[in-house]
Amino acid sequence: MQSADVIVIGAGVAGLSTAMQLALRGASVIVLERERIGNGSTGRAAGLLGQLRGNVEHTRMLIDGIEIVRQLEKTTGTEIFVQTGSLRVAETPERAAEIASLVAMGKSIGFDIEHLPASEVAKKLPYMRTDDLLDACYCPTDGHLQPAELVSGYLKVGKDCGVQYKTNSPVIEILHAGGRVQGVRTAEGEYHAPKVVNAGGPWSYLNAELANATLPTAAIGHYYLTTRPDPNHPVDRMSPAIRDRELRLYTRPESGGLIVGIYDAEPDQHNMRKLPVDFDMSRMKAARDSIQVARLLEATNARFPWIDERTPMTITTGIMTFTPDARPFCGEMPDLEGLYHCAGFSGHGIVQSPTIGLIMSQLILDGQSSYDCESIEADRYFELPGYMTRADIERRCFEMAGNYYTKIEKATPVATGHA
Numbered sequence: 466m467q468s469a470d471v472i473v474i475g476a477g478v479a480g481l482s483t484a485m486q487l488a489l490r491g492a493s494v495i496v497l498e499r500e501r502i503g504n505g506s507t508g509r510a511a512g513l514l515g516q517l518r519g520n521v522e523h524t525r526m527l528i529d530g531i532e533i534v535r536q537l538e539k540t541t542g543t544e545i546f547v548q549t550g551s552l553r554v555a556e557t558p559e560r561a562a563e564i565a566s567l568v569a570m571g572k573s574i575g576f577d578i579e580h581l582p583a584s585e586v587a588k589k590l591p592y593m594r595t596d597d598l599l600d601a602c603y604c605p606t607d608g609h610l611q612p613a614e615l616v617s618g619y620l621k622v623g624k625d626c627g628v629q630y631k632t633n634s635p636v637i638e639i640l641h642a643g644g645r646v647q648g649v650r651t652a653e654g655e656y657h658a659p660k661v662v663n664a665g666g667p668w669s670y671l672n673a674e675l676a677n678a679t680l681p682t683a684a685i686g687h688y689y690l691t692t693r694p695d696p697n698h699p700v701d702r703m704s705p706a707i708r709d710r711e712l713r714l715y716t717r718p719e720s721g722g723l724i725v726g727i728y729d730a731e732p733d734q735h736n737m738r739k740l741p742v743d744f745d746m747s748r749m750k751a752a753r754d755s756i757q758v759a760r761l762l763e764a765t766n767a768r769f770p771w772i773d774e775r776t777p778m779t780i781t782t783g784i785m786t787f788t789p790d791a792r793p794f795c796g797e798m799p800d801l802e803g804l805y806h807c808a809g810f811s812g813h814g815i816v817q818s819p820t821i822g823l824i825m826s827q828l829i830l831d832g833q834s835s836y837d838c839e840s841i842e843a844d845r846y847f848e849l850p851g852y853m854t855r856a857d858i859e860r861r862c863f864e865m866a867g868n869y870y871t872k873i874e875k876a877t878p879v880a881t882g883h884a
């Protein structure tokens with residue numbers, strides 16, 4: 466039996482960042498990972514870093530996350546953040562209005578964002594079709610995080626601060642008594658701690674069930690393609706990321722080619738309980754004849770006519786963790802003290818992880834955060850009718866995932882600038 470101040474279940478970016486921040490504050494931490502470090506959703510992520518959200522507080526969290534990453538880069542001597550800038554494009558008047566509201570909100574908090582006429586988009590992105598665009602905006606401080614380098618950074622700092630990492634150690638029981646957590650059990654034995662973090666990604670709802678809790682997350686499939694370098698369509702390493710929400714696409718440069726991902730209308734749903742205990746997400750293969758791949762290729766071809774099914778490419782599939790409102794769950798539930806959830810990043814785990822780790826460490830060590838966490842509180846669906854059975858939860862998460870990119874964001878400018 467070992468003990469620590471905090472046990473973290475899951476060594477994806479959320480768990481690793483939380484463990485690092487806790488250890489930087491002097492807490493003793495054990496991370497228990499069911500398989501290998503960074504090999505779940507983290508290992509299948511494209512890593513886009515877009516800071517601007519319809520919600521000012523989320524935008525502030527993402528802006529602050531870059532500072533944490535810059536510090537990690539200094540400590541590790543590794544490039545993690547590739548600041549390519551990003552564009553958001555609009556093909557319809559509704560999307561153009563959405564962009565106008567995002568630009569107004571961004572400017573109201575001092576965020577670097579500007580309108581970009583479609584003619585200018587063509588200059589920045591000669592490999593993209595632009596003749597159907599009505600408007601665009603450009604965020605020069607966006608880009609992407611390199612997931613493997615981010616994992617290495619969290620790990621290095623965590624190890625230097627004494628975090629213990631145990632791989633191939635699935636948690637099979639969450640120990641609790643009298644409404645308080647006491648630790649966890651794995652096949653190798655018990656680990657005792659008064660605080661346990663459920664950072665299990667798509668397995669997070671099963672971890673919650675180990676404590677008789679209901680966490681409304683669901684495991685949703687995701688696909689992106691990566692083209693090989695094509696001399697006829699060079700993609701510069703610093704070419705901006707693109708979000709085309711009408712076509713459900715995001716893109717970024719990768720090794721001379723282009724990553725193009727889709728938030729599909731009808732994504733795969735996964736039942737994590739049915740996967741083998743040693744399930745390895747890096748071995749997931751995308752079926753080239755699946756409807757999701759067909760829709761990815763069709764939408765990609767509409768924006769990048771030089772990419773079609775004959776283009777040399779790899780197709781990556783993985784599993785994301787969605788919630789009914791696409792926002793994560795961070796914190797405790799009312800009925801079990803000491804069990805902190807940190808899951809449900811809905812395809813944005815890499816980019817949210819730097820600040821989320823900080824927030825989790827504050828919640829765990831101080832009982833409160835310097836950020837306004839209302840929109841990400843873990844108990845916001847607690848015992849709420851319609852969010853209590855797996856069937857209801859999966860339906861709501863699936864609907865959110867299917868509509869996630871197409872819903873129009875309503876950004877509200879703030880009058881007072883951010884703190």
Ligand SMILES: NCCCC(=O)O
Pocket residue numbers: 510511512513514515708715726812813
């Ligand atoms: N994981 C994909 C993120 C897409 C986006 O930042 O919009």
